[in-house]
Amino acid sequence: MRSVARFGEVKVDAGGACLPVSYAREEQIYLILEGSGILEYGGERIPVRKNDFMYLPPGGTHSISGSADHHCRLLVMGFNITAGITLDPPSKLLLANMDEVKEQTVEGHPSSVLYKLLVGDRKSTRDRIAAGYVVTSLFLMDFAPGGTNSPHHHESEEEIYLVLDGHGKIVAGGGMDGTEGLHPAQAGDAYFFRLNSTVGFYNNSEPGAKAHIIAVRSRYPFRKDED
Known part of the structure; x- marks a missing residue:
């Protein structure tokens, strides 16, 4: 991994709290998987x-705590920003809810999978939040029974899948020739x-089998990006 700084699940007990953190050249995304809590950010x-x-x-300095009555389980994603990238962070917190994002098809992929486009890079016009320096796409995939997103590859991005529910076969390995390595996948499995x-x-x-996967792509730091 070169662009990915961290990818993991955190569970904060009801009334519990994480210590405040700040990273000079790391952008992060939090996704609340379960429960509720309080995010402390920018003095709010x-x-x-x-x-x-x-x-x-x-x-920015931030921390998260569980609410008084409920725990908070979240996915924490962090991505390294190379020294050659100029920083101009947003002045306010960018927050949305997946339930408010419409599902849609994506060009080049079958209609048997629908996408919610959540976070994109700073030039994105299709994602709900357009802010990433290194993050190019965070999205939710909703697979119909027998559905697929058609095996493919990315020449300039690393990617992580997290299976939220359902089960099937992950395609991983091979290379640009399209060779498929099939691996059983079920809820909770993560693939880099x-x-x-x-x-x-x-x-x-x-019949009726559904599967949902959270996926995130981040731009690989080629040498020219580090100069």
């Missing part, structure tokens, strides 16, 4: 709930895909 205390996602820019790795998912075809 902001209530957060299930399916909220927020962009936390480099240099290196540069140019073949990546994809085949949902199982049982």
Whole structure:
């Protein structure tokens, strides 16, 4: 991993709290998977709930706590920003909820998977939040029974999949020739895909079978980006 600084799940007990953190050249995204809590950011205390996602820019201090009555389980994602990138972070917290984002098809992928486009880079016009320096896309995939996003590869991005529910086959390995390495996947499984790795998912075809995957892509720091 070169662009990814961290990717993991945190559970904060009801009434518990994490210590404040700040990273000079790391952007982070939090996604609330379960429960509710309080995000402290910019001197404010902001209530957060299930399916909220927020962009936390480099240099800002933030922490999260569980609410008085509920724990808070969240996905924490962090991405390294190379020294050659000029920082101009947003002046306010960027926060939205996945329930407010419409599902849609994406050009080049079958209609058997629908996407919620959550966070994109600073030039994005299609994502709910456009703020990433290194993050190019955070999205939710909703697979129909037997659905697939067609195995593919990315020449300039690393990618991570987290299976939220359902089960099927992850395509991982191989390379630009499209070779598929199939691996059983179920809820809770996470996969990292290196540069140019073949990546994809085949949902199982049982009647009514659904699967949801959170995916995040981040730009690989080629040497010219580090100069």
